[in-house]
Amino acid sequence: MRLQKKVMVITGGGSGIGRAAALKAVREGAKVVVADINEDTGKETVSLIENSGGEAAFYKVDVTHFQEVEALVQYAADSYGTIDVMFNNAGIGLNKPFLDHNPEDYDKVVKVNQYGVYYGILAAGRKMKELDVKGSIINTASVFGYMASPGVFGYQAAKGAVIMMTKSAALELAPYGIRVTAVAPGGVNTPIVQGYKDLGLWDHLSSQQMTGNIIEPEQIADVVAFMASEESSVINGTVVMADDGYTSFKSHYGR
Template sequence: MKLENKVAVITGGAEGIGKATSLKYAKEGAKVVVADVNEELGQAVVSEIVEQGGQAVFTKVDVTVFEEVEGLVNFAVETYGTIDVMFNNAGIGITKPFLQHTPEDYHKVVNVNQHGVYYGMLAAGRKMKELGVKGVIINNASVFGFVGTLGITGYQAAKGAVVMLTKHGALELAPLGIRVVGVGPAAVNTKIVQGYRDAGLLDYMKQQQMTRELIEPEEIADVVAFLGTDEARVLNGSVVMADDGFSSFKSDVRP
């Protein structure tokens, strides 16, 4: 129960890494606000948490709209009295060769994956300052914010920005006792890798990781849970590479 009585807000909490993290935080004693655009799946996550004896509520949020993200943070405080952890996790992906990737594709991904993170940092940081909370803001970055890969133009741009937002936010908020840290997964077994499946690149992606397998969402959730604890105090302004070695080597495998 290392997160007992902490209040955690998790965007994109209805599926994938967000769902696994919501369940993990609740299991560790946190009160969880599950936020997502998918109300049906989000409510199902809350029901699962409650059935297991945890505490959680759902609220529908579009992270591309700052006012909605600000409302999410206010909702968390109105419901549970404070906010200790903000996990800016919501993300989407579009997989196309660069020359087929349209400006519309690019902006759709950047609006969620980059602007959504910035909005979450801003709203949570302001509220933590107002309440005097020495909280933690966790951003879902990616190994693809550091290294290039095929077919995910907007995703690469957005995740690179998230890496720098994490560094910058940590520096700005450190005087308030607020930590900002990122997690950097590689290929995780969620629907976001469907584009790789469709393009016949999934085996290629597996070969870029040391175990030659996809990472499971629960494995990332374990890392995010640790980052939210007091034991992770010295992790600040950095991205923890939960990437199964993707960034540590290059294989000779080609698609």
């Protein structure tokens, strides 16, 4: 029960890592606000939590609009009296060769994956300071913020920005006792990698981890729960690599 009595907000909580993190946080004792643009999947996550005896609420949000993210954070504070953990996890993907891009393709991905995280850090940081909460803000980065891969230019640009925003925000929020960290998954079995399945690249994606296995959302959720807890009190301004070795080995000849 590492997160007992804590209130945690999770964007992108309707599926994948977000849903797994919500279920894990509740098992660790937290109350969770599940935020997602998809009302059906978000409410489904809440139902799963409630059916297991946990406490959660759904809030529909489009993370590309600061006012909506700010309202989400206020909703959590109004509903539960505080906000202890903000997990900026919402993200989308787009697989398209760079020279086939329209600027709108880049904007669409960056607005969710970069601006959505920025808005979450800003809104949560302000509320935590206002409430004098020594909170934790966790961002979803990616191995693609470190290593280039064809077809995901916008995603990589956004995740690279998340890494630096994490460091910069941690420095500025440290005087208020607010920690800012990020988790960088490798290939995770979530809807965002459906394109790899469609292209018949699932085995290739799996082989990019040292164990040769695709990572499951629950494995990332375990890491996030630790990062949200007091047990990680000395982890700040850094990215926790949850990539099963993805960034530690690569060659032109595969595994």
